[in-house]
């Protein structure tokens with residue numbers, strides 16, 4: 018595999034063109050379909066086959082070649098420099114909802130197969146309202162991803178959530194206005210999401226952050242606004258009555274994951290105190306703080322991703338119960 022090892026160089030400043038070098042050519046839709054089918058058939062038996070049936074090793078090799086990740090990392094503002102990400106190939110699939118934000122990079126972090134997607138595109142071309150959330154989540158589902166780790170930047174609505182802190186939210190409140198919220202436009206499906214985040218993933222990254230000794234908060238309500246503008250001071254003071262952190266991208270990403278039966282966790286880095294505080298927010302401030310925290314978030318991924326095994330959550334049950342799956 019060493020000849021496939023990339024020298025991926027990703028810039029870290031939002032709004033600038035990002036270069037990705039030595040990435041393998043995209044695979045076709047047929048590759049993805051084969052990959053998905055092979056995963057469903059073979060993955061549940063992979064460890065057993067390795068142990069007791071050497072004749073199945075060619076299939077194991079095929080699985081490794083196809084490199085089917087079950088974990089996806091969605092990177093947002095500033096999460097553009099995963100030096101530890103070993104890119105093996107990229108895919109840019111068509112979905113019923115169009116193309117995803119960008120090519121999906123498939124590779125490894127700490128030896129764990131991961132699909133990495135730039136939420137806003139590499140060149141940051143999609144503002145929060147225009148991100149193709151449905152195409153993104155559909156494509157990741159088709160790739161075989163079961164776990165979604167979403168990294169993002171947020172403002173703080175409470176003094177104890179300080180800039181530089183990591184927040185693993187457990188709730189959200191939706192103040193967006195014009196997004197495409199569901200896969201079920203023509204079928205009546207009312208999914209239940211009283212607790213929209215995966216408790217299993219939340220626990221893994223909370224434990225990992227604890228062991229790393231970084232300031233973090235498990236819990237908190239993420240207020241999602243439409244953007245792209247930041248809040249007025251009056252709005253920010255109002256939002257303080259409802260939530261703990263504020264951002265523009267969680268909705269509908271989080272609920273779409275639940276509709277597809279995927280586990281979803283948000284790793285939110287606090288970059289500022291939003292507009293209720295004395296200092297006004299600027300994109301430069303957000304990017305500066307995010308870059309300062311980048312190494313911390315990436316280390317959290319490096320240490321946390323290998324801990325993901327079989328979940329004990331009920332994320333997929335909600336999708337099954339309402340008929341979404």
Ligand SMILES: [Zn+2]
Nearest residue numbers: 215280330332
């Ligand atoms: Zn879950």
